[in-house]
Amino acid sequence: MTVILSLDIGGANTKYALLKKERGEERLITHGSIYFPFWQKNKEYPKLLRQIRTTIETNFGEITKVVFVTTAELADCFTTKKEGIKAISDYMLEVFADKEPEILDFAGKFIPAENATDCWEQVAATNWYASAMFLGSRYSNAILLDIGSTTTDIIPIHNRKVVAQGRTDLERLATSELVYTGLLRTNVIAILSQVKIDEKITRLSSELFATTADVYLLLDKISPKEFFVETADGKPFTKEHAKARLARVVCADTNQLTEEEILGIARQVLTEQYKIIRNALGKVRKRYQKNFRCEPTIVLIGAGATAIGLPVLNQLKIKNWLIAKEELAEEALNCFSAYALGMLAIQINTPKKKGK
């Protein structure tokens, strides 16, 4: 029996999954996502890891192995990514030394946490790689469109292999395989610099006054129950407060703008975010068609699959797609990167012969 704990340590959220392989079958035992903003309290991270460990061991018994990926090295508490990778690996070793924690590199290999700092460039931000490798084993010719709370990954898969052109985040931004825009956490000003209100072009404020979560909530594309969201003003994630937040992006309030005007701003943000993702997907798809002379299936996944992914595919008139929700269990989707990572690890770590 192999019991794998896998962690996807993001700058804002830590996702984890516990997988068990028994009698040739993998099962997801438990999973979760915990809001932990590295840029605010980085040094308290071992405490969180210890909590996760205690909860799991108390409820589900012994863990065989721990694996992880991270994007938190980009958090601005770390001056360089190397410093971030070192800190995060040290935290993992502090809490899980006896489980020999390993981090995935972007060649698909697991590297002992002790050695992570030496190859920081290979192990930084490989969460997308775990997801893509796992899905690659299921879909032979596909583009994975993973729209998360913060970022969107667009990963080409050919003959079951990840054929992304970018490896580091920087390369991935330049190839449109990473778009730093998402369903919940994106500052509205990162999408639009101006909106039309009452036919007048109005430039936006440059503060963090509202996020895409407010936009999709007001347009009934997501419900506050579905998501835990840290709002821009720290006030509750309700429509009333979302309206106040969105009015503020043009230095106004709910006394100065009508509801219809505020919804108008929301619609313009949505339209533009669709366009940003549509353009990026269009580029990756065009390259795919040119390089491989075949039509990839678009595999939708992530928190924004329905609210953003589907309308974008519709706009592009793409017929050849599937939404991973219908293919994978719901609980695996809620922590997909951690789940995929765990599945990769379980395949590697399963003893070849029973009893050994």
Add this chain to the structure above:
Amino acid sequence: MTVILSLDIGGANTKYALLKKERGEERLITHGSIYFPFWQKNKEYPKLLRQIRTTIETNFGEITKVVFVTTAELADCFTTKKEGIKAISDYMLEVFADKEPEILDFAGKFIPAENATDCWEQVAATNWYASAMFLGSRYSNAILLDIGSTTTDIIPIHNRKVVAQGRTDLERLATSELVYTGLLRTNVIAILSQVKIDEKITRLSSELFATTADVYLLLDKISPKEFFVETADGKPFTKEHAKARLARVVCADTNQLTEEEILGIARQVLTEQYKIIRNALGKVRKRYQKNFRCEPTIVLIGAGATAIGLPVLNQLKIKNWLIAKEELAEEALNCFSAYALGMLAIQINTPKKKGK
């Protein structure tokens, strides 16, 4: 003798000036700017006001009168501006009740703090009005270009009167008389959505990773000694850290980008911010020429007058300008809005006859 304490209460900075009128002559006695982020600790504001009061009374004796303007009602600790105006007026009354504090409205009248909430729309965000009224008394036909740390005001003055088309912040954004962009605090993503690196178009991250202060510091347009700046990562305001912050906007670090590449990003941000301000000034100036059939003098003021204002005027080939630094005392410029407000108040509050 009249001794006026005037305050410009911004969301991030509180500026104050103490002016004395004696034997027909006004003098600036002291002034200052204190970083106080309302969105973080709003309720501690009376403590700050008490500190200011104690320091001034200890060092300079009795105050005759207190006046104020504010833009802090837009801070997102307040759900509506009315709520913000009420809170700020209450704080002023808590500390300065005996000095009968008054707030400027956008018709140029002073309103007792007790009544401010009832006319919140008239008294919200009138700091620009104080500056413009004061300068209007000196320059008969002008456009005031006030480039601050956070925002830029572009105010037309005709026949010594403020002839702005917008009154509220919302109207002022729509008329380009307010541009929410500044020398120090502007998030780089509010200026640019993509940059060219090594000839590749690279979209930016949507976090608050770097601000315009980093850009102008790296390009030697400002020095760290000149300005107190809260940086995006909370780390020191040095070139080394500014490089790390700016690299992060494309999800990179100083190991992944050369110094020249990072400076290249800075130059692209600067070029675009110049363009934003140039376009806004161009619009206001065109309207001015059309409405009044005369050429206004552009009066430059604010923290960004030299680093941004001068190059923008140069790009527009405007010859008819002056930099207020050469006209007004340096110390008046450092807290100009508070100084201008105090000057307005001193003119109104000076006893008509001596001894009364």
